[in-house]
Amino acid sequence: MIQTLPLALPATLVDHHAIDLTALYSKGWGLSFVDAAGSPNGEVYTLTTLYRHMYRAADDEPGPKSADFGYRIITRYSAEGEVLASALFRTGGAEKGDSAVADGGDLGLCVLPDGVLAITATPDRTTIVAPDLSLVLAVYDSKDGRPYREFAPGEGDPFAGSISVTPSGRLLCTLAEYGVWRYGNLLTNLVGIADGPLTADSKPPIRALASLDPEPAHQGPVDLRPHATYQGSPIGMTNRPRPALTELAAGEDRLSGWERSSLGRPAALSDSLFVVPFFAETFRGGSRGQPFVFALVNDQGEMTGRLHGLHEWRDSPFTGFNFSLVADPYRGRAFHLNRYGLYAWDKAGVLRAKLDTETKPFKPLTHFTLGACAPNGDLLLVHAKQHLVLRVPTPDDLTALGDTVEEALRTYARQRTALKKQWGPVNWHWTHSTPLHRI
Structure with a gap:
């Protein structure tokens, strides 16, 4: 079923901070999808x-209506598209002292096999939420x-920086390491698999499968x-999988090589086959044409x-930095959306769609980012400016994907109009009054 869901803000939060939803983001505030x-x-x-970051004079009275803030907001929707609840925590998470969530970089969500929600972040921070x-x-x-x-041995209790679930419940994870490409911090460098449940009482061991930098410093x-x-x-x-992915791909590009490359979030194509994206170094002056491998x-x-069929220049994910790749492990398909198209592969790596x-029916896709693939194979596409999620069913025959997406985009326009009448958004900002939890 095609659905359009609003990325809604809690009305109590908007009122508490007196957020001006009509203001431009250049005025010091913003909402973005993660x-x-x-x-x-x-x-x-x-x-x-x-x-929100506001300019205040030295003699201004501090208070929530003039305060700077940063929040992460999780919103839960029913299968019918109704907003059921939301939760928020401050950016910085537990480090801010008013949240239990371990915040960090490259945040992600995953629904675990038992139905609980995992919030992941680098380096190797996992929070389990009801x-x-x-x-x-x-x-x-x-x-x-x-x-x-400084960091002391045994100080933390880590798990993973990202998690994806296979059909049998295995956990496909990424892990960070110190000294990747000789940087003095922690960057995602490993892909591993965990067999066993991740619960509030225990975590399964992770077996490393692949590395990016073979010799972190x-x-x-x-x-x-x-x-x-x-x-x-x-x-x-010195103990990690060798040869590293970058060593296996060393012959792909003789000009730039793979130093300072980055590891994307892997996706499960089945219980035992995974897509691991990695991308060459990005440059300030533009990176279109840089090599990448799925x-x-x-x-x-x-x-x-x-995954075959993408050209380094004509299909470059570096334009707009659209690096997300998702998969449907139950039917063995992978999907990628960037500025130039929506792509679909089978598990043999053959590009099927x-x-x-650049064609008229699919030009609206340039306004969307690929958020996720639901367990039933639906794609979740997010419109960055209109703050809406488009849920697109995918056909069993990938050659029919174009017809399905074309119909979904037409339906999106109709459902968006209906939502505007129902919700009355302000500048494409939607608000709701369902329960708000602070975690």
Whole structure:
């Protein structure tokens, strides 16, 4: 079923801070989409960031109506598209002292096999939240704040920086390491698989499958991660999967190489086959044409192939930095959306559909980002300016994807008009009055 869902702000929060929804973002505030996740029961969760930075004179009275703030907002929708509840925590999370959530970089959402929600962040921070968003059930936090503070062995209790779920409930994870590409902080560098449930009482061990930088610099005993292993020993120092993905792809581009490349969030194509995206270095002056690989990696850590059919220049994800890739592991398909088109592959890596945004029917896709693939195969596309989520069912035959998306875009226009009459948004900002939890 095609649905259009508003990325709605809690009305109580808008009132509390007297947010001027008519103001331009250049005035010091903004709302942006971060991630989405679908649940097997048809529910959807979205994660957004809301912030405000205001100029105040020295003699201004402090108060919520003039305060600077930064929030992460999670919104829960029913299978029918109704807003059920929302939860918020301050950017900085537990470090701010008023939230239990372990915030960080590259935030993501994942619905675990038992239905609870996981909020992930780098470096290796995982927060488990009740499905109704009412409370935090557990926090697995690396507490590694380098280079801003010293880090002691055993100080944290980490899990993963991102999680995706396979059909049998395996957890496809990413992990951060110190010293990647000789930087003095922690960057995502490893892909691993965990067999076993992640709960409030226990976490499963992660077995590393692939690495990006084969030799991170300046590591010592403090960098060993007992919960993540390779060949039976803790990850860290010289122990990680080799050859690294960048070594396997070393012949792809002789000009730039793969140093300072970055690892994207992997997606499960099945229980034992995964897509691992990685991208060459980005440059300030433009990166279109830089190499990228959507590698196929099995659960034994072997790179068995890649997703084919994208041209480094004509189909570049570097334009607009649209790096998201999602997958439907139940039907073995992968999807990617960037400025130039929507792409779909089978699990053999064959490109089965490309919806070119230079053609009139699919030009509206340039305004959307790819948020997630729900467990039933629906794509969640997010309109960045109108703050709406378009839920698009995908056909069994990928050659019919164009007809399906074309109909979804026409339906989006009709449903958007109906939502405007029902919600009365201000400058494409939607507000709701359903329960708000502070976690």
